[in-house]
Amino acid sequence: MRVESEAELVEAVxxxxxxxxxxGGGTRGEVGAGARLEVAISGVRLxxxxxxxxxxxxxxPLSEIEAAVAAEGQRxxxxxxxxxxxxxxxxxxxxxxxxxxxxxGPRRVQAGACRDSLIGLxxxxxxxxxxxxxxxxxxxxxxxxxxxxxxxxxGRLGVLSEVAFKLLPAAPAQATVRAEVPLxxxxxxxxxxxxxxxxxxxxxxxxxxxxxxxxxxxxxxVEYRAGRLAALLAPWGARIEREGxxxxxxxxxxxxxxxxxxxDIWRFSVKPSEAAAIAARLDGEVVLDWGGxxxxxxxxxGTDARARAAPYTGHATCLRGRAPRAEPEAPxxxxxxxALRARFDPxxxxxxxxxx
Amino acid sequence: xxxxxxxxxxxxxxxxxVARLRAVLPADSVIDDPAETRAYECDxxxxxxxxxxxxxxxxxxxxxxxxxxxxxxxxxxxVPRGAGTSLAGGAMPTAxxxxxxxxxxxxxxxxxxxxxxxxxxxxxxxxxVTAAIEGEGWFYAPDPSSQLACAIAGNIAMNSGGAHxxxxxxxxxxxxxxxxxxxxxxxxxxxxPFCDAAGxxxxxxxxxxxxxxxxxxxxxxxxxxxxxGARPVLIGFAANEIAGACVADIIRAGxxxxxxxxxxxxxIEATEAFCAAGYPDCEALLIVECEGSPDExxxxxxxIREIALRHDPVEFREARDAEEARRIWLGRKSAFGAMGxxxxxxxxxxxxxxxxxxxxLRGIAALGRDFGLEVAxxxxxxxxxxxxxxxxxxxxxxxxxxxxxxGAEILKLCVAAGGCLTGEHGVGVEKRDLMGVxxxxxxxxxxxxxxxxxxxxxxxNPAKVFPLAASAxxxxxxxxxxxxxxxxxxxxx
Numbered sequence: 001m002r003v004e005s006e007a008e009l010v011e012a013v014x015x016x017x018x019x020x021x022x023x024g025g026g027t028r029g030e031v032g033a034g035a036r037l038e039v040a041i042s043g044v045r046l047x048x049x050x051x052x053x054x055x056x057x058x059x060x061p062l063s064e065i066e067a068a069v070a071a072e073g074q075r076x077x078x079x080x081x082x083x084x085x086x087x088x089x090x091x092x093x094x095x096x097x098x099x100x101x102x103x104x105g106p107r108r109v110q111a112g113a114c115r116d117s118l119i120g121l122x123x124x125x126x127x128x129x130x131x132x133x134x135x136x137x138x139x140x141x142x143x144x145x146x147x148x149x150x151x152x153x154x155g156r157l158g159v160l161s162e163v164a165f166k167l168l169p170a171a172p173a174q175a176t177v178r179a180e181v182p183l184x185x186x187x188x189x190x191x192x193x194x195x196x197x198x199x200x201x202x203x204x205x206x207x208x209x210x211x212x213x214x215x216x217x218x219x220x221x222v223e224y225r226a227g228r229l230a231a232l233l234a235p236w237g238a239r240i241e242r243e244g245x246x247x248x249x250x251x252x253x254x255x256x257x258x259x260x261x262x263x264d265i266w267r268f269s270v271k272p273s274e275a276a277a278i279a280a281r282l283d284g285e286v287v288l289d290w291g292g293x294x295x296x297x298x299x300x301x302g303t304d305a306r307a308r309a310a311p312y313t314g315h316a317t318c319l320r321g322r323a324p325r326a327e328p329e330a331p332x333x334x335x336x337x338x339a340l341r342a343r344f345d346p347x348x349x350x351x352x353x354x355x356x
Numbered sequence: 357x358x359x360x361x362x363x364x365x366x367x368x369x370x371x372x373x374v375a376r377l378r379a380v381l382p383a384d385s386v387i388d389d390p391a392e393t394r395a396y397e398c399d400x401x402x403x404x405x406x407x408x409x410x411x412x413x414x415x416x417x418x419x420x421x422x423x424x425x426x427x428x429x430x431x432x433x434x435v436p437r438g439a440g441t442s443l444a445g446g447a448m449p450t451a452x453x454x455x456x457x458x459x460x461x462x463x464x465x466x467x468x469x470x471x472x473x474x475x476x477x478x479x480x481x482x483x484x485v486t487a488a489i490e491g492e493g494w495f496y497a498p499d500p501s502s503q504l505a506c507a508i509a510g511n512i513a514m515n516s517g518g519a520h521x522x523x524x525x526x527x528x529x530x531x532x533x534x535x536x537x538x539x540x541x542x543x544x545x546x547x548x549p550f551c552d553a554a555g556x557x558x559x560x561x562x563x564x565x566x567x568x569x570x571x572x573x574x575x576x577x578x579x580x581x582x583x584x585g586a587r588p589v590l591i592g593f594a595a596n597e598i599a600g601a602c603v604a605d606i607i608r609a610g611x612x613x614x615x616x617x618x619x620x621x622x623x624i625e626a627t628e629a630f631c632a633a634g635y636p637d638c639e640a641l642l643i644v645e646c647e648g649s650p651d652e653x654x655x656x657x658x659x660i661r662e663i664a665l666r667h668d669p670v671e672f673r674e675a676r677d678a679e680e681a682r683r684i685w686l687g688r689k690s691a692f693g694a695m696g697x698x699x700x701x702x703x704x705x706x707x708x709x710x711x712x713x714x715x716x717l718r719g720i721a722a723l724g725r726d727f728g729l730e731v732a733x734x735x736x737x738x739x740x741x742x743x744x745x746x747x748x749x750x751x752x753x754x755x756x757x758x759x760x761x762x763g764a765e766i767l768k769l770c771v772a773a774g775g776c777l778t779g780e781h782g783v784g785v786e787k788r789d790l791m792g793v794x795x796x797x798x799x800x801x802x803x804x805x806x807x808x809x810x811x812x813x814x815x816x817n818p819a820k821v822f823p824l825a826a827s828a829x830x831x832x833x834x835x836x837x838x839x840x841x842x843x844x845x846x847x848x849x
Contacts, residue, residue, distance in 0.1 A: 050604035051710040051740070073610055102552060113552060115560060116529045131802045132795065137707040139526060139741045139779035141515045141564050142787070142794055143821060144803040148528065148560020152553060169610035191470045197493075197581045199648075218659075221652040269551045273470050291472075293551050314550035327554040332544045337556045339809040344802070 002038040004059075006122065006130055006161040012037055013159065013349060014128030021352040022155040024059060024097025027084045029319050030154060034352035039096055041161050044068055046136070052167045053136050055120070058096025058160040065095050075170040078114045079105030081253035086265065087320055096160040102152030105253040106202035106214065109194065109290050115151035117166045123150055123158035126345025131158065138166045149340075156351060157344040171201075171216035175226040176245040179236035180210035183286060184276050189213075189236050190291045191272065196232055198225040204252045205288035211236070212248050255287055258298045264321030266305045268295040270314035278309045357404055357785060360819050360831065362452035366409065366432050373430050374410050377454070380422035385460075387411040396437065396455045400502070401445040401786055403756060408435065408449035415460045417535055417543055417573040424571065425541035427454055433815050434539070436567035438510025439481065441502040443703060444784025446514060446566050450819060456571060458509045464488050465574065473532055473549045474579050478509035478572045482516075485577065494579045497524035500780065501692070512572050515564030517780035522738035523614045523647075524580070526780065528563040533576035536562060536569075539811040549576055561806055566782055567817040569810035583647040586614065588684045589657055592638035592670035596620060599640035600713035602667045603737045606644065607710070611659055616738035617643040617688050620717065623695075623732040623745070624687070630694030633687030636671040642737065643688055691734045692745075700750040702763050703743055706770030707779035710740045719769045720744055727762040729755075741779035742770065768793050783821045791823055800826055 003009040013020070021034035041057035044065070048054075049072040056065055062080060069075055080098045084091060099121065104113040111117070120134030133146035150157060179189050186205035193200050193213040202214030213233070215225045230238045241248065251257070258265060263284075270278060272292035279286045279295060282305060287296040293314075299305055304323065306316050315327035329337060345351065366373070374388045387393055388410040398405035409432070414420045427434050433453040440447050440457075449455050458479030466475040467489060474496070476485055482503040485496040499518035500506055506516070512534065517526040524530070533547030546559040553559060562569050593599040603616055619627070621639050628635055635641060646656040657674060664672055675681035687694075695701045708716050717733060724731040724746075735743040744766050748759035767777050767787065771794050777787045791800060804822060807814065807830075814830045 048709060048711050050608050052607060053709060072608075102557070104552075108551065112525060112529050115557060116525060125802065129798050129802075132799050133802070135774070135776050135794075137709060137740050137775050137779070139517050139521060139707045139736070139739045140776045141517075141526075141780055141782050142776040142778050143783065143791060143800070144806055145515065145528065145561055145564045146802060146806070148557045148563070149806070151560070152557050157556070169607070169612060172610065194472060195469060195581050197584050199583070218652075218655050220655045221648060224649060224651055271471050271549045273468075290551060313548060315552075315554035317554075329555050330545065332538075332542055333546065333555070333558065336544075336558060336809060340556060340806065343805040343809055 001035065002040050004040050004042070006041060006124065009039065009041065009124050009159060009161055010128050010130055013124050013126065016349050019352050020349055022159050022350065024094030024100065025061070025091045027082065027089050027091045027093045028097060028101050028103070029083070029087045029089060039094070039159060045162065049074060053164065054167055055136060055162060055164040056095050058094065058099070058163055060095050062093040062095055062098060069167055070170065073170050074167045076165060077107065077111035077117045077168040079107040079253060080114065081105040083254065085259045086255045095163055099151055099163045100153065100155050100160055106204060106249055106289055109203055110199065110201040111168065115148050118147055118151050118163060119166050120164035121147055121150055121160055122162040123160050125158040126347055126349045130161070134164065136164045156341055159350065173219040173222040174214060174216045174245050175222050176241040176248050177213045177215070177226055177229045177233060177238050178210060178241050179233050179238040181236050183279055185236065186211045186288055187273060187276050187292045189233060192232060193229060194291045196229060198229050202249055202252070203291040206252060207257055207285065207287070209248065212252070214245065214249055252287065252289055255296050257285065257287055258296065261298055262301070264299045264301055264303055264305070264323070265319045266297045266299060266321070267317045267319060268297065268309060268312065268314060269293065270295060270312045274312055278312050282309050358824055359406065359450055359785070360824065362450055366430070366452040369430065370409055373432055376426045376430065377410065377412055377423060380426060381412060381414060381419055385413050385415065385419070387413070396440070396449060396457070399440040399442040399445060399447040401443055401448065401784065403750070404445055404448055404785065406449055406451055408453050408455045409451065411455040411457060413457045413460050417537060420456065420537045420571055420573050421541040421543055423454070423456055424537055424539055428540055428813065428815060431813065431815070433818050435817050436509070436513065436571045438479065438507030438513065439505050441506040442510060442514065442782065442784055444778070444782045444786040446510070446782050446784040446820060448785055458507060458573070461573060468549065469494065471549050472579055473576050475574060475576045476508060478512065478575050479507050482506050482508060482511055489579055490582070493582050495582050496577055496579055497530050498527045508575050508577070509572050512563050512575060513565065513567045514782035517741065519615045519617065519736060521736065522616065523612055528560060530578045531559065531563055531575060532578055534559060534562060534572045535574035537571045537573060539570065539813065539816050547576065566784065566821050568807050568821060569816065584649045585653065586645055586647045587653045587657065587675050588643050588645040588681055589660060589675065590635070590641060590643055590671070590673040590684045591664045592636035592641045593667065594639055594670055596640045596717045597714040598667050599642055602642065602664055603713070604710060605663045606660055607738065609659060609663055611656055613644045613646050613656070613738065615643070615645040616736070618733070618735050618737035619688065619691065620733040622730060623691055623734045626694040626698055626732060627687040627691050630697055631686055631690045633683055633690070635687050638670040643684055688734065695732060695745050695747065699747050701748070702746045702759050704763050704766055705741060705743055705779045705781045706767045706775055706777055707739070707741045708770050708773045708775035710737065712773040712775070713737065713740070716742070716769060716773050720766055723762060723765050723769070727758055729759055729762055740775065764790060785820055788821060789823050804830060
């Protein structure tokens with residue numbers, strides 16, 4: 001089933017007699033059975049460049065949003081990554097799918113996560129009731145922040161029909177400071193960069209490249225900060241990359257080293273200083289983002305990566321593989337989450353894992 | 357302002373309830389002498405006050421949990437309190453409530469520069485979080501203007517902002533984790549020194565829930581390295597519209613100042629009379645601050661100058677040194693004090709789309725004339741967070757009611773322009789009964805369902821945020837009696 005308006009979405013949810021599998025572009029590898037419900041509520045509803053605000057139907061293709069804001073010299077702050085090539089999934093990401101999965105790219109270390117730029121949304125809950133949360137202004141504490149609760153909920157509390165984002169000016173210039181260090185040294189390089197006053201907008205480690213640190217902004221400012229940062233990281237042999245900078249960050253956002261490879265794909269969100277030790281215990285191929293706070297791992301099929309990586313402060317997601325997708329929660333937290341799902345989706349319509 | 361009738365059942369059992377609290381807390385942690393509870397009868401919304409049944413000042417998370425278990429068992433409402441600086445009545449008690457103050461939980465528990473976080477007890481003041489780390493060149497970004505006094509617990513409850521949100525975000529964007537004690541007295545950890553939630557983002561909905569979902573006793577906060585420097589410019593304009601257009605042009609030009617502050621003529625005149633900051637005689641002025649090294653600041657200010665000159669400014673004043681920077685900020689930082697000197701005032705904080713600025717300022721001026729009251733405007737222009745200050749005389753009969761009525765009309769204007777009732781102060785009791793202006797019954801029902809889950813008997817700060825009529829059934833009988841809305845009635849708009 002495919003819905004093209006919020007009214008159709010309401011009808012579809014109210015009419016459903018068995019669990020639905022809600023998809024945007026189907027590019028994030030969400031699992032589950034259930035009848036497919038494609039949210040194709042598409043189009044930019046409002047775009048005010050002077051107010052750094054955009055509202056769009058949840059089914060609007062991400063590329064359409066990016067083109068619209070780029071034409072005005074602006075961008076989505078959190079650099080939404082595409083995982084289609086990584087997971088071997090065709091299809092075009094939608095802005096609602098990005099919000100429902102709360103996916104964020106390398107700029108998360110500077111500009112925050114997807115949920116931090118998401119300032120409003122509309123959703124249809126499991127009873128088929130349409131709800132507005134947040135609004136279109138970036139400072140808003142009127143009532144509970146249901147926007148955060150829905151962001152990253154995977155559509156399990158409600159199906160997004162519309163999203164509103166805060167935007168930022170696109171940076172006219174960028175540069176990357178790169179140090180060819182082994183993984184075991186990466187944490188120290190990245191921590192030093194992130195502790196500097198140079199407003200780092202990306203900090204990761206790629207096999208074959210080493211530690212990479214991005215600076216963005218006005219041209220003169222980028223040149224100044226790149227010079228200072230390269231000096232700071234000189235003990236690790238840091239150099240400034242100008243021409244190749246954008247490609248490095250696309251590769252990191254899309255986890256290019258794992259493209260076309262077989263095996264299970266995992267993400268670990270952890271305390272950055274633990275990254276090297278966790279990576280060593282995982283004993284597979286690894287890419288680091290978010291200053292070491294995000295570990296991408298490619299492991300042999302069927303690996304129990306959580307057991308292998310333990311102990312860690314954070315959580316792991318199995319994006320491709322047979323292991324449970326999400327980290328089990330502490331019992332008290334899981335009980336609250338279950339109760340919320342029961343209140344927002346009393347019939348279990350939005351729970352594809354329940355479908356037989 | 358209406359508040360629920362205190363539960364006679366609770367008032368009658370005061371001695372037993374206090375005795376049970378004394379049994380689980382040290383002797384100096386329970387206050388029930390009316391002379392001493394008076395200090396807790398209001399917060400910074402001081403026009404409204406009510407002494408609580410008792411006040412508890414626990415020192416540990418375990419003590420907080422013990423208090424909540426007693427209060428749940430006794431069916432006593434609990435009003436959590438940070439430092440009592442809420443402008444919305446968020447910490448205002450009812451006669452049948454126990455105020456749970458965090459003023460004795462102020463320790464720094466962990467500082468981790470490698471992983472860029474600090475873990476503190478939630479009663480610690482906002483400014484003293486930065487004070488604990490600034491020696492090493494770090495800071496905690498959210499900076500509400502009450503930061504000298506306000507507590508992190510209250511910042512989390514209200515999702516507080518500040519002047520530098522355009523670049524650094526508000527509390528929720530800088531909060532990594534909390535230790536939360538639920539109404540039932542269960543201690544849970546949400547988030548931590550890592551990114552994102554494994555499941556639902558419960559931390560995200562706890563932040564800004566005004567003490568209605570649990571009591572936050574510890575917080576993990578993101579800390580940032582201090583920029584190399586910062587420098588403001590002051591730009592005066594002949595009309596509010598021109599200043600508004602200049603703000604939009606700066607943002608569109610791709611510059612991201614850390615702050616863009618706006619003051620209108622009534623506010624400029626009041627601050628000049630108060631502190632003689634040397635502001636120009638004009639209709640509106642902007643203070644724009646940029647960060648970085650001296651050369652980087654010069655690069656940004658050069659662009660801002662170019663844009664400003666296209667708007668025929670009355671004055672463009674660049675701070676050349678620290679003293680000039682201080683003088684540019686002096687009037688802005690004294691604005692509230694200057695208003696206080698003129699008389700009583702109500703400070704609103706509705707937020708609007710930046711593009712609606714000139715139209716809303718005209719509307720506010722017209723409403724002020726209709727109500728016969730002066731309104732001064734000083735606000736964070738970059739993010740549209742208005743701060744209209746309504747001046748009135750509390751001793752003149754009926755004037756406070758008239759000022760409150762004007763405030764309600766101004767907030768309705770903000771919502772009609774595409775904005776919201778409150779950008780950083782919170783709803784509390786002050787804006788509770790206006791929630792229907794911004795939200796449908798179905799929207800409010802969805803929010804109240806979250807409280808049903810975290811606090812089934814509705815004992816945590818129960819008479820706040822939601823219109824009393826909307827929450828009446830739940831407050832009376834707990835969540836089990838809260839009726840689900842009929843889809844036929846509350847359908848999509």
